[in-house]
Amino acid sequence: xxxxxxxxxxxxxxxxxxxxxxxxxxxxxxxxxxxxxxxxxxxxxxxxxxxxxxxxxxxxxxxxxxxxxxxxxxxxxxxxxxxxxxxxxxxxxxxxxxxxxxxxxxxxxxxxxxxxxxxxxxxxxxxxxxxxxxxxxxxxxxxxxxxxxxxxxxxxxxxxxxxxxxxxxxxxxxxxxxxxxxxxxxxxxxxxxxxxxxxxxxxxxxxxxxxxxxxxxxxxxxxxxxxxxxxxxxxxxxxxxxxxxxxxxxxxxxxxxxxxxxxxxxxxxxxxxxxxxxxxxxxxxxxxxxxxxxxxxxxxxxxxxxxxxxxxxxxxxxxxxxxx
Amino acid sequence: xxxxxxxxxxxxxxxxxxxxxxxxxxxxxxxxxxxxxxxxxxxxxxxxxxxxxxxxxxxxxxxxxxxxxxxxxxxxxxxxxxxxxxxxxxxxxxxxxxxxxxxxxxxxxxxxxxxxxxxxxxxxxxxxxxxxxxxxxxxxxxxxxxxxxxxxxxxxxxxxxxxxxxxxxxxxxxxxxxxxxxxxxxxxxxxxxxxxxxxxxxxxxxxxxxxxxxxxxxxxxxxxxxxxxxxxxxxxxxxxxxxxxxxxxxxxxxxxxxxxxxxxxxxxxxxxxxxxxxxxxxxxxxxxxxxxxxxxxxxxxxxxxxxxxxxxxxxxxxxxxxxxxxxxxxxxxxxxxxxxxxxxxxxxxxxxxxxxxxxxxxxxxxxxxxxxxxxxxxxxxxxxxxxxxxxxxxxxxxxxxxxxxxxxxxxxxxxxxxxxxxxxxxxxxxxxxxxxxxxxxxxxxxxxx
Numbered sequence: 222x223x224x225x226x227x228x229x230x231x232x233x234x235x236x237x238x239x240x241x242x243x244x245x246x247x248x249x250x251x252x253x254x255x256x257x258x259x260x261x262x263x264x265x266x267x268x269x270x271x272x273x274x275x276x277x278x279x280x281x282x283x284x285x286x287x288x289x290x291x292x293x294x295x296x297x298x299x300x301x302x303x304x305x306x307x308x309x310x311x312x313x314x315x316x317x318x319x320x321x322x323x324x325x326x327x328x329x330x331x332x333x334x335x336x337x338x339x340x341x342x343x344x345x346x347x348x349x350x351x352x353x354x355x356x357x358x359x360x361x362x363x364x365x366x367x368x369x370x371x372x373x374x375x376x377x378x379x380x381x382x383x384x385x386x387x388x389x390x391x392x393x394x395x396x397x398x399x400x401x402x403x404x405x406x407x408x409x410x411x412x413x414x415x416x417x418x419x420x421x422x423x424x425x426x427x428x429x430x431x432x433x434x435x436x437x438x439x440x441x442x443x444x445x446x447x448x449x450x451x452x453x454x455x456x457x458x459x460x461x462x463x464x465x466x467x468x469x470x471x472x473x474x475x476x477x478x479x480x481x482x483x484x485x486x487x488x489x490x491x492x493x494x495x496x497x498x499x500x501x502x503x504x505x506x507x508x509x510x511x512x513x514x515x516x517x518x519x520x521x522x523x524x525x526x527x528x529x530x531x532x533x534x535x536x537x538x539x540x541x542x543x544x545x
Numbered sequence: 546x547x548x549x550x551x552x553x554x555x556x557x558x559x560x561x562x563x564x565x566x567x568x569x570x571x572x573x574x575x576x577x578x579x580x581x582x583x584x585x586x587x588x589x590x591x592x593x594x595x596x597x598x599x600x601x602x603x604x605x606x607x608x609x610x611x612x613x614x615x616x617x618x619x620x621x622x623x624x625x626x627x628x629x630x631x632x633x634x635x636x637x638x639x640x641x642x643x644x645x646x647x648x649x650x651x652x653x654x655x656x657x658x659x660x661x662x663x664x665x666x667x668x669x670x671x672x673x674x675x676x677x678x679x680x681x682x683x684x685x686x687x688x689x690x691x692x693x694x695x696x697x698x699x700x701x702x703x704x705x706x707x708x709x710x711x712x713x714x715x716x717x718x719x720x721x722x723x724x725x726x727x728x729x730x731x732x733x734x735x736x737x738x739x740x741x742x743x744x745x746x747x748x749x750x751x752x753x754x755x756x757x758x759x760x761x762x763x764x765x766x767x768x769x770x771x772x773x774x775x776x777x778x779x780x781x782x783x784x785x786x787x788x789x790x791x792x793x794x795x796x797x798x799x800x801x802x803x804x805x806x807x808x809x810x811x812x813x814x815x816x817x818x819x820x821x822x823x824x825x826x827x828x829x830x831x832x833x834x835x836x837x838x839x840x841x842x843x844x845x846x847x848x849x850x851x852x853x854x855x856x857x858x859x860x861x862x863x864x865x866x867x868x869x870x871x872x873x874x875x876x877x878x879x880x881x882x883x884x885x886x887x888x889x890x891x892x893x894x895x896x897x898x899x900x901x902x903x904x905x906x907x908x909x910x911x912x913x914x915x916x917x918x919x920x921x922x923x924x925x926x927x928x929x930x931x932x933x934x935x936x937x938x939x940x941x942x943x944x945x946x947x948x949x950x951x952x953x954x955x956x957x958x959x960x961x962x963x964x965x966x967x968x969x970x971x972x973x974x975x976x977x978x979x980x981x982x983x984x985x986x987x988x989x990x991x992x993x994x
Contacts, residue, residue, distance in 0.1 A: 293982075297625055298647030299989070315971075316949075380804035398804050403952065491952035507619060509942045510643060 289516040296512030307517035317518060319493055320501035323407060324476055324522075327497065330411040331471045334418050335464065341419065342426035343452075356427075360420035367417075371484035374413045375400065378485075400486055403494040410481060410495055422467050429460040465537050469530055476526050479503065498522050577606030578874055581624070581631040582694075582862075583617035584896075587831050591894035595887040599880050605873045625649060632868040633877050636691050636861045638674050638682075638936045644863070645677055645690050646986040651866040654689040656875040662883050666902050668926050671696040674936070675861045680987050682937045691863035692882035695827070695897035698857045698925030701759070701845040702825035702916065704818060706838035707734060707746070718918045721763075721844040721853040724789055727822075731799035734821045748799035749822040750811030753790065753955055754948050756824055758856045758933070760786040764848025768934035768944065769976070776976050778947060779969040784962035786848055787954065795957025803956065827922060831895035834915050842921035844929075857930030898922045939983035943975035 292300035380398030489496030506515035671693030678687035731748025766783035844853035899905040935944035953959040
C-alpha cells in the first residue's frame with residue numbers, strides 16, 4: 222500500500238509546483254486565468270457529483286430515520302411525534318435485548334476466522350504444488366450467493382442426515398440437531414459465517430505477507446531468530462493494518478447479519494436464539510408495521526457500531542508504528 | 546489506491562444509474578387498471594384467464610402485476626410508499642384496519658350495491674371479514690372495503706388407501722372422533738412396513754403453529770376472550786390441548802420425530818403416503834388430486850366439548866382510494882369475487898372453493914367430487930369455521946409471541962401449562978399495545994373524516 226501511495230503523492234507535489242508557477246506568471250491584479258477558472262469549474266463539477274450523492278442517498282435518509290425514530294409510524298400513513306418514547310420502550314423490550322445479545326455472540330466468529338485465515342495465508346505463501354487450486358477452493362464460498370450457501374448449510378446441519386453430524390458420527394460423537402436446538406443454533410450459524418469469510422481474509426493476508434520486505438526476514442534469520450520468532454516479531458506486526466481493516470469491516474458486516482438468519486431459521490430460530498438485531502428490526506418494521514419503533518432500534522444499532530469502530534480506531538492509533 | 550478509488554466511483558455511478566432505471570419502470574398505466582396479486586403458477590394461469598374474459602366483456606384493459614407469495618407484502622408496501630398504489634390488489638384481513646385508517650383502501654359499499662351484487666349468496670364470513678365500522682372489523686354493520694378473493698376453510702383429511710390397507714374403518718364424515726379414539730387409530734397405523742426395525746409409516750405429523758387451533762377450540766379453550774382484550778392461553782383447557790398435541794410426538798410416538806420431520810417435512814411425507822392423517826386446505830386440492838392414493842376429508846378430532854372446530858382464512862380484493870378509474874376497479878373486484886363465469890375458471894383450477902354459495906353447493910354435491918367429502922369445506926365455511934385468533938386484531942405480534950419459545954414444549958422437555966402461564970403476560974402486554982394502537986388509529990381516522 223505504501224508503495225502505491227508514493228507516486229500519487231509525488232504527482233500531487235508536481236501539480237502543486239506547476240500551479241504555483243502558473244500563478245506567479247499570471248498578469249498582476251488581473252485575478253486568475255481563464256484556463257484556471259475553467260479547470261476549477263470542472264473540478265467543482267466532479268466534486269459536486271459525490272457530494273450530491275452523499276446528500277441524497279446518505280444524509281437525507283439518515284436525518285429522515287432520526288426523525289422517524291421519534292414518531293409512532295406504521296410505515297404507511299402519518300407520523301405522530303412521540304419524542305423519546307420509542308427509545309424508552311427499547312429499555313424494557315426483552316426480545317430486542319435478546320437479539321442484541323445474539324448479534325454480539327456472532328462477533329465471536331471474527332477472531333476465530335482471522336486466526337484461521339492467517340494460518341491459511343501462511344500455508345498458501347509456500348511453494349506448493351496446486352497452490353492456485355487451493356486458493357481458488359478457499360475463495361469460492363466468498364463469491365457464492367448467500368442464499369444458496371445458507372440453504373446448503375441448512376442441509377448440512379440436519380439432525381439426522383446432515384453432513385456435519387455424519388462426520389461427527391465417524392468420530393463417535395452424537396451431534397445435536399443444530400438449528401432446532403437453542404444451545405447450538407448460534408454456534409452453528411457462527412461456524413457458517415467463519416467458513417464463508419475465510420477466503421476473503423486469507424487473500425488479503427496473503428497479499429500483506431508477500432509485501433513483507435525480504436531483507437527484514439533475512440536480517441532476523443542472520444541474528445538467529447527461529448520461524449516462530451520471525452512470525453511474532455516481523456510478520457504479525459507487518460500485517461497489522463490488514464488485521465485492523467478486517468476487524469473493522471467484519472464487525473460492521475457481522476453486526477448487520479440478516480439473510481443467513483432469515484433463510485436458515487425463519488422466525489428467529491428456537492426460542493429466538495438466532496434472531497439478530499437486524500432480523501428483529503426487519504420483523505418489527507415489515508411484519509408488525511412498527512416502522513417508527515424499528516427505526517429507533519436501527520439508530521441504536523448504528524450508534525453502537527459507530528462507537529465500536531471509533532474505539533478500534535483509537536486503539537489502533539495508540540499502538541501503531543511507522544517503518545522507515 | 547488511485548485505481549481502486551476510480552473503480553469505486555464507477556461502481557457507485559452504476560449503482561445510482563441502476564436505481565434510477567428501476568424506479569422509472571413500473572407504476573400505474575393511465576388507460577387501464579392495474580391489478581396486483583400473488584400466487585403460484587396454477588393460480589396465475591387461472592386469474593389471467595378470468596381477467597382476459599373481463600377485458601372481453603367490459604373493454605377495460607387490465608395490467609397484471611403478479612408476485613410470489615413471499616414478496617407480495619413488501620412489494621405492495623413499496624408501491625404504497627412510492628405513491629403507485631395499484632387500482633386493485635389483494636388485501637390481508639389483518640392489514641385491513643390500518644389500510645383503511647391510512648386512506649389507502651376505498652369504501653366500496655355503495656358501488657357494490659349499485660352493481661346489484663347479491664352479497665347474501667357469498668359466504669358471510671368472507672364478506673364480513675372486509676367490513677369495518679371504524680372500531681371493529683368483521684361486524685355485519687361495518688362499511689365494505691373489499692370482497693373475498695376466496696375463503697380458506699382448513700379441513701382435516703386422511704389417506705383412505707392407507708386406512709383401508711390397515712383394516713381401519715374410514716372416519717365418519719359427520720361424527721368427529723374423540724381424541725382417545727383417534728389416538729388408537731394413530732397407534733394402529735404407526736408401523737414399520739418394510740421390517741427393517743424402523744418406523745416408516747406414521748399416524749399423523751402436525752405443525753403446532755397451523756394445526757393447534759382446532760385442538761384448543763374443540764377443547765373449550767381460545768386465545769382471547771370475546772372482545773379480544775384478554776389473552777386466555779393460560780386456561781386449563783388450552784394447556785390440556787397443547788399437551789395432548791405435543792404428547793402425540795413425545796409420548797405416543799405416532800408422528801415423525803423432529804429430526805425426521807426436518808429431513809422431510811410432514812407435508813411431503815403425507816404426499817409420499819407415509820402419513821395417515823393430515824390437514825387439507827382448498828388450495829391443496831390441485832396437488833393432492835394427482836397423488837397415487839385416495840384421500841378424503843373429515844371433521845377434526847374433538848376434545849372435551851365434543852364439537853369439532855377449524856379455522857377459516859380469507860384473502861380479500863380491495864380498491865385503491867386514489868384509483869383514476871374507481872368504477873371500473875370495483876367492477877373488476879366484483880367480477881373476480883362473484884361472477885359466475887369467473888368463479889368457474891377458478892374452481893376448475895382446483896385452487897379454492899366457490900365464493901357463491903349456490904355454486905358451492907352444486908360443486909360439493911357433484912358425483913365426481915374429489916375429494917369425495919368436499920362438503921366438509923362448506924361445513925367449515927358456514928358452520929363451524931372460526932377466524933384465526935389474530936385475523937381481526939391490530940397486528941399479530943401478540944399472537945406470534947406464543948410460538949417463539951414453544952420449541953421446548955414441542956420437544957417434550959417443558960410442560961405445556963408451565964409454559965403457557967409464563968408466556969401469557971408477555972402476550973397480554975402485546976395485545977394491550979395492539980388495542981391501544983387500534984384505538985388511536987381509529988380516533989385519528991374519525992378526526993380526518
